[in-house]
Amino acid sequence: MKQFLDDDFLLSNQIAEQLYHNHAAHLPIIDYHNHLSPEAMANNYQFASITDAWLYGDHYKWRAMRANGIDESYITGSASDEDKFKKWAETVPYTMRNPLYHWTHLELRRYFGIDELLSPKTASEIYSETGALLKKDSHSCIGLLLQMNVETLCTTDDPIDSLEHHQTIKERLKAPKVYPSFRPDKALGMDGSADYLTYIQQLGEASGVAINSLDTLLEALQQRVDYFHKNGCRVSDLGFNQIPAFDPKASGLDQHFTSVLGGQKLDLETIENLQGFVLAALCKMYHAKGWVQQFHLGALRNNNERGLRELGPDTGYDSMGDFSQAERMSRFFNHLDNSDQLAKTIIYNLNPRDNDLFATMTGNFNDGKTVGKFQFGTGWWFLDQKVGMEAQMNSLSNMGLLSRFIGMLTDSRSFLSFPRHEYFRRILCNLIGTDVMNGELPHDMVLLGQMVEDICYYNAKAYFDFDQN
Structure with missing residues (x-):
């Protein structure tokens, strides 16, 4: 019987142990999506x-x-x-x-x-x-990151953010490298609510563009993309339950957006056409900048109205959704690919029933030019646990190339969350080691060791190419 959390925790055989201890454990961490506070890092906050x-x-x-x-x-x-x-x-x-x-x-x-x-x-x-x-000092927020050998991390930032804290971090820190990510969810609300109109005013102030039409909205967003790029951003993100079901040939969108600015509530089809139009334009901006775009899909948010009213969003009242994903993704990514404006893309699934669906979707848009251009992202949120991670990697293995996978992220608001990379690496090594023990993979430790190192670190390092900053 093994001891709880011993050196070989989650490693069920000798091959898994060798892969983890000799190839995975020592590697730096690239955490390319989290919700850590840039202000805390800029001030090296002491908890x-x-x-x-x-x-x-x-x-x-x-x-x-x-x-x-x-x-x-x-x-x-x-x-x-x-x-x-x-x-x-x-x-x-x-x-x-x-x-x-x-x-x-x-x-x-x-x-x-x-x-x-x-x-x-x-x-x-x-x-x-x-x-x-x-x-x-060893346990300040920066000290905690250094303890875990964090090399690079990307925070999640709204287009209206000043990025002043990122600028301070860059001036003060040699390590870790901290970059912003562009998260425009609020700009895509299109619901005509008071909150949306207030946000559009803030976006206009941040960009220096008076937003009174779709063209000026896109001008403002382009200005913020340019600004984020100058401040080291190379990654975007979006958290929707589904990709908008939009018609690229839909007419009257500028008039509809003017109605939104007037506080008018539109029908769902019109809202999705507006959202899809603006999102597609953003994705083309990302492609022009050479960014990676991420799509976190499938969350059913704010289920508890009383909880939302009393505590606000992101307080523990979200769950998996059962949304239809395939056709919407296919149409949207095909629209971008048709004009060769599809950026490197990561799609994250929240409902395990859709793992094979997401894994097969990635194969539709690899172009033979960029290694692993279209990625099935790691198990996230409710799936960032042993069963969820194994299921995601098994679907990716069956439908694509696990060896080109860019690995783990924390998606966390806690500076104490980075052992989750260790957790993932142990699960990965055990998955591969078990295949070797079952005779399903060759006992070639050079080949397998390189595969593990690539998934844990080197694939992400090449994919994001943060060294260009």
């Missing part, structure tokens, strides 16, 4: 407590605590940091077989050297021990 570093903004933990009957005052409410941490410690024993149990104890070990299991019995000691370490 006040493990609660500050670990529980604030972590809706994974919040969902578990609510499921365990913890009152909201200890989750997002006014309870003290120590009391909130103790309520999390009370919840942790009940998270066994949830990835939170693995992540919690990996993070305690890797950042703080704590081997004890977190529980109500150990909570006070662990709170005190982590609190003392978090006062040290």
